[in-house]
Amino acid sequence: MEDPTTLRRLYGRRTGHKLREGQAGLVERMLPELAVPETGPIDAAMLFGDDRPMQVEIGFGKGEHLAGQAAMRPDHGFIGCEPFLDGVVGALMKIDADGIENVRLHMGDALDVLERLPDASLERVYLLHPDPWPKARHAKRRFMNAGPVDRIARKLKPGGEFRFGTDHPVYVRWAMMIMGESPDFEWLIDGPQDFLVRPDDWPETRYEQKARSKGHEVWYFRYRRR
DSSP states (O other), rough: OOHHHHHHOOOOOOOOOOOOOOHHHHHHHHHHHOOSSSOOOOHHHHHHHHHOEEEEEEEEEESSHHHHHHHHHTTTTTEEEOSSSHHHHHHHHHHHTOOOOOOEESOOOOHHHHHSSSSTTEEEEEEEEOOOOOSGGGGGSSOOOOHHHHHHHHHHEEEEEEEEEEEEEOOOOOOHHHHHTTTTTTEEEEEHHHHOOOTTSSOOOHHHHHHHHHHHEEEEEEEEOO
16 A cells, blocks of 8 residues: 555755746746646546657656657657756746647646556656655655555556666665566666666756766666566
């Protein structure tokens, strides 16, 4: 049984710097049109007007990966979930600049969206560079825990893919332990290069660039829903 308290204890602050006038105008103009409804069941027909394949990114940062994936797959519908306003603004700027039409945004907890989607409805779920909460006493705050992973498994179609990336060694070990204990996922790996080299269809994020500029290794994990 999932612990609702644990599932919700995933984020810290939600606000950042005060928005510039142009950014505030972008939020006012675009976000109401692209926002996922706050309540009730959601599906592809509601969000995109047809029964297209759907993907979800959990914590999309400034939206580089989300916009890149959406541009590569215009026939798919993408839901980006991000609790921080700065990140939502970054995604809106990319969506606006590139004319992307197949993205919807939720400024809040990704679990609120996942639980309202039909089971076995997603082609992919992405969790890239989440907050590692490196102290042991904060381990329950990590998104990569049994409860959220179980929910991701339920929402993925059989054969669907869960992608996880991080540059934090503590989180790597933790995530490998959690995923290794899950009966729902198969790790897609043949050798070290499969998790040391970013796949071609995995757009680079600013978090990766920042990590590499500091000399950090970045790890890429792909899991298939059994």
